[in-house]
Amino acid sequence: MHKRLFIPGPVEVRPEVLEKMATPMIGHRSKDASALQRRISDNLRKVFFTKSEILLSTTSGSGLMEGAIRCGTLKKAAVFSVGAFGKRWYEMAKFNNVSADIFEYEMGKAVDPSDVEKALATGEYDLVAVTHNETSTGVMNPVEEIGEVIKKYPDVVYIVDMVSSAAGSKVEVDKCGIDICITSSQKCLGLPPGLAVCTFSEKALKRAEQVPNRGYYLDLLQLYKYIQKKDYQYPSTPSLSHMFALDYELDYILNEEGLENRFSRHKEMAEVVRNWAREHFELYSDENHLSNTVTNIKNTRNIDVSALNKALGERGFQISNGYGSLKDKTFRIAHMADCQVKDIKDLLKNIDEILEF
Amino acid sequence: MHKRLFIPGPVEVRPEVLEKMATPMIGHRSKDASALQRRISDNLRKVFFTKSEILLSTTSGSGLMEGAIRCGTLKKAAVFSVGAFGKRWYEMAKFNNVSADIFEYEMGKAVDPSDVEKALATGEYDLVAVTHNETSTGVMNPVEEIGEVIKKYPDVVYIVDMVSSAAGSKVEVDKCGIDICITSSQKCLGLPPGLAVCTFSEKALKRAEQVPNRGYYLDLLQLYKYIQKKDYQYPSTPSLSHMFALDYELDYILNEEGLENRFSRHKEMAEVVRNWAREHFELYSDENHLSNTVTNIKNTRNIDVSALNKALGERGFQISNGYGSLKDKTFRIAHMADCQVKDIKDLLKNIDEILEF
Structure with missing residues (x-):
């Protein structure tokens, strides 16, 4: 099964864009x-x-x-x-x-x-x-x-x-x-x-x-x-x-989308993830300098990040573990490119179900 | 109209391969x-x-x-x-x-x-x-x-x-x-x-x-x-x-094709182009060291290479002019990748028609 990517690159690519990759x-x-x-x-x-x-x-x-x-x-x-x-x-x-x-x-x-x-x-x-x-x-x-x-x-x-x-x-x-x-x-x-x-x-x-x-x-x-x-x-x-x-x-x-709309959508997706993270975990980074494209979440509940990702994989999603020395101490959800707010909500709903929130 | 490429790269890519470029x-x-x-x-x-x-x-x-x-x-x-x-x-x-x-x-x-x-x-x-x-x-x-x-x-x-x-x-x-x-x-x-x-x-x-x-x-x-x-x-x-x-x-x-068959096919395509070139023009390069993948043809008839390529373009083919200082003095036909002997013969037939051989 294809996993929709919520990792900080490569991102999920729209089918229409993939099709252009096949141009003669x-x-x-x-x-x-x-x-x-x-x-x-x-x-x-x-x-x-x-x-x-x-x-x-x-x-x-x-x-x-x-x-x-x-x-x-x-x-x-x-x-x-x-x-x-x-x-x-x-x-x-x-x-x-x-x-x-x-x-x-x-x-x-x-x-x-x-x-x-x-x-x-x-x-x-x-x-x-x-x-x-x-x-x-x-x-x-x-x-x-x-x-x-x-x-x-x-x-x-x-x-x-x-x-x-x-x-x-x-x-x-x-x-x-x-x-x-x-x-x-x-x-x-x-x-x-x-x-x-x-x-x-x-x-x-x-x-x-x-x-x-x-x-x-x-x-x-x-x-x-x-x-x-x-x-x-x-x-x-x-x-x-x-x-x-x-x-x-x-x-x-x-x-079609418009640049300013695109920037706003990224902000909105970031807000949704941040609010979810604040409710269930903590944000890792300085609140004044949070990224609009990827959210790094402190693993305050000490969940098994690999197990979560495996369970998500079975449902067709993929997120990222913490980077390098932050592995298992944080996990990351990217909200980039053509991903929509509803996709983010769908992902979070699935995490909620897996973690029984 | 798509032009089939007989230039020394990029080559014509099989549709099945192009399709793989669109993999999620x-x-x-x-x-x-x-x-x-x-x-x-x-x-x-x-x-x-x-x-x-x-x-x-x-x-x-x-x-x-x-x-x-x-x-x-x-x-x-x-x-x-x-x-x-x-x-x-x-x-x-x-x-x-x-x-x-x-x-x-x-x-x-x-x-x-x-x-x-x-x-x-x-x-x-x-x-x-x-x-x-x-x-x-x-x-x-x-x-x-x-x-x-x-x-x-x-x-x-x-x-x-x-x-x-x-x-x-x-x-x-x-x-x-x-x-x-x-x-x-x-x-x-x-x-x-x-x-x-x-x-x-x-x-x-x-x-x-x-x-x-x-x-x-x-x-x-x-x-x-x-x-x-x-x-x-x-x-x-x-x-x-x-x-x-x-x-x-x-x-x-x-x-599927087999490596040795692939090498033989390239040799065969080269032979077809060389023989055609010897008949109508001359080969540019040392006969003992001819390329199996691209043939450089001396423009002994002083044809207008750009005009030939334009006429070929209207029939859905593209070849190459001479490289750098050899522009118009030679022209090049590549025979690479998944191009078949029949494709080469088809190209040459079209050149024959355009040049009225």
């Missing part, structure tokens, strides 16, 4: 491919509220994160980490010989913008990397407030991992001063995994031009130059199946 | 995902004739090529190039600060194994990179003979780009002594683009352990260690849609 192939050097990829970029600009260029990459979000920190850092990167995906930024820098420091927070807490201010005041850093939505802890960082701090330092490039929130939670990239904002297909965009996208500002472009040793496949500057020259075609053969599906879904998001 | 999602940390990815690896070992581990990467072939040359070179790489994709190896090395020399051949010619011998005799190199099938020129390099030379140098890692030939032309990876052999989904494997795979030998593993600065997303050693520890699950969310399709297609290749 076209040449990736054709005019049709150019038009497809240009249209996707134009529509993604609306989702990100940006005038920057959009880059598409046949990788997971991690691929573009690595490209961003590598091509964006000339002096030293300051990574502000509130969990596993924050740490990943730092590892990516280290594994590429990119100079970086990590500023870590207690799990469940958010980045304090005044710490960013203190770090930047040293003059040591020319890049700040932040996770918007940390799925390992269920925390959403204040990327707008952090952006206000960074605006005082015009030489600092600001890169944000919006992998698990873009198209589900409103962040206005240009207003926040974000230079590279990254997401991937299998979260709030509601597609299968396999494609990552990012914004790429003029400032990021100028920085990358100064950085040597940017690599090849993940070099954002190479992608940028190539699509300018070749009318939105990419240096390597891209995942056209994902392009067909993304094109279809973006039209749905912008012209 | 499963969790990438589930037992089902482990089983799926383990089964794919086991079956790819048969396609590559190897006992080495198989690594899967959500990138195009270029992603794994970059990972291979970066994690395989400690001293200096010797790149033997017969065209655009050979040069790409060299660029990848340079863009990652990996020391490398390039040995280039006249277009249409193949690598001479005695040149490899000469280069290795200097003791300067600890890696050799070769393109098996150069789609830009239609040449197939003698990777087995080159392997015989390399076997005399036990410290040299041998990496081969089989992007446009694996599963279409027989190369026994272990017999040739190839340490990392790379292919991607959208060529002879008959899938849409978006997934790359490679073999990873014990020697390559030992080498990578010595190489610092291997990056993150494309680091083959990280992929290797992760799948050993996590039962064939990958560090980042992989393209599950491609996994479903590849799993299905590998079963077809191994258990």
